[in-house]
Amino acid sequence: MADTRERNSAPTGSRGLEFRGLSKHYGPVRAVDNVDLQVPRGEFLTLLGPSGSGKTTMLMMIAGFIQPTSGDILLDERVITQLPPERRNFGMVFQGYALFPHLSVFDNVAFPLKVRRKSGADVKREVARALELVQLQALADRMPRQLSGGQQQRVALARALVFTPEILLLDEPLGALDRKLRQEVQIELKQLHERIKTTFVYVTHDQEEALSMSDRIAIVRDGRFVQIGSPAALYEQPATRFVAGFLGESNFIKGSVAEKRSSGFTYSSGGQSFRQQSRANGIAIGDDVLLAMRPEKVGVSVDRPENYANRVSGRVASWNYFGANFHFTVETDELGRIAATCPAWRMAMEPRNEMALWLGWDDDAAVVVKDD
Ligand SMILES: Nc1ncnc2c1ncn2[C@@H]1O[C@H](COP(=O)(O)OP(=O)(O)OP(=O)(O)O)[C@@H](O)[C@H]1O
Ligand SMILES: [Mg+2]
Known part of the structure; x- marks a missing residue:
């Protein structure tokens, strides 16, 4: 050929x-x-x-x-x-x-x-x-x-x-x-x-x-x-x-912009405030925003994680083992259900339904998306 x-x-x-x-x-x-x-x-x-x-x-x-x-x-x-x-x-x-x-x-x-x-x-x-x-x-x-x-x-x-x-x-x-x-x-x-x-x-x-x-x-x-x-x-x-x-799994978070910062903004959702990096110029205080966040960008821990920009606590609604990963669905008061995956080799706990967990994520873990 x-x-x-x-x-x-x-x-x-x-x-x-x-x-x-x-x-x-x-x-x-x-x-x-x-x-x-x-x-x-x-x-x-x-x-x-x-x-x-x-x-x-x-x-x-x-x-x-x-x-x-x-x-x-x-x-x-x-x-x-x-x-x-x-x-x-x-x-x-x-x-x-x-x-x-x-x-x-x-x-x-x-x-x-x-x-x-x-x-x-x-x-x-x-x-x-x-x-x-x-x-x-x-x-x-x-x-x-x-x-x-x-x-x-x-x-x-x-x-x-x-x-x-x-x-x-x-x-x-x-x-x-x-x-x-x-x-x-x-x-x-x-x-x-x-x-x-x-x-x-x-x-x-x-x-x-x-x-x-x-x-x-x-x-x-x-x-x-x-x-x-x-x-x-x-x-x-x-x-x-x-x-x-459609392309992969995503969590969606709806929030309201509370404060603008040089590198992004903070938004509130469910009465709590979260930080988000963003270069978008068109975002103003009071705007409703929709964020998409991949489950693998959400950290899971028993203790309150201090090393993330954002954190929320919740209870395990369901969990599954996939060999390479654990997949959690965690019910939170502030954000509803959040999916998180954790590499199996990094799991430091025995997962159980209803167990209390912390979720943490960085301010660049999510992206602002248009709601279509
Ligand atoms: N000959 C036809 N007459 C009427 N409607 C048609 C005809 N061919 C396709 N359509 C419609 O056009 C749309 C697009 O069809 P198409 O076959 O291109 O979809 P697709 O993306 O290939 O879907 P799939 O993943 O199921 O194969 C559908 O709503 C289908 O019902
Ligand atoms: Mg086809």
Whole structure:
């Protein structure tokens, strides 16, 4: 696949894949609602959102199987909205691997090349290369039913990559695999992307998958993008309540700004006052604020913790052991229920329901989010 690499060493000024004001309406349903997007060449972009948010519709419009109601799709500044799917040269992988059951692994992977009327020698060489990419050279003569789910999914990948597509579109490709296998194929898929540097547009509603594989994640809700950014940016700086709650677990704290400070503000909630760092200028005394705070940023202790900017006491409403972590839900008078996780190796107590606990967190543990 050497020519994939060459083709993807982007000529200067190439902008990759773009949506401009892209919409798809089905009667009153706005499956995709006037979105803009730019995906530079070679990027691994994930579309992450709940069921029915418009992810597949976006992917099918990129592929050319669904015509937009309005707006355009561009590839390197060329409008391709009207271009039929077979002339776009994009590879696709779906959830059900959809291999041809009566064809061997080799013939499944060779299929797109035969459609493109490649010669026998080319087919042999290209299929061997594609199978090597997904490490299935040894299984070329097997039939699909003789393969595990993960192996079948890799054949589907090889089939989508064999004709060196400009873009690879993947719609929940690992959805049918069990958790362990899914994690393995995730790692392989990411390594594959690093090797071939083809643009990947990847659809999932699995947040861990999105966090661990993507260069950038676009959070989709009701046919729109709520926030687009690197996994760490979205996890650490979610812009809205929806993003904070959808990508990982979050506590939400409602407060009223009581005092402004040079590096942030204090807010009151449930009659107690808490400190929060913030560079936001638009916050004024008396404002209502909503804060999102990850459970792993909340410290748990039996004794009152002095080493945090903020603390509150409560009682354990529930706790669970997850091997690596303990997860607590703690009922507090001031803030309602707060979730906290604690690495198991650091636990210095035996957890019990109803036990009294202190929670502590720093003034940079939470972020101010918009309530959407
Ligand atoms: N052919 C159609 N006719 C009418 N409505 C449609 C059609 N296709 C999709 N929709 C609607 O458009 C919206 C977006 O659907 P889409 O399949 O893109 O969601 P999705 O994000 O892929 O969801 P999932 O995670 O469940 O696969 C949904 O409300 C869906 O019901
Ligand atoms: Mg879908």
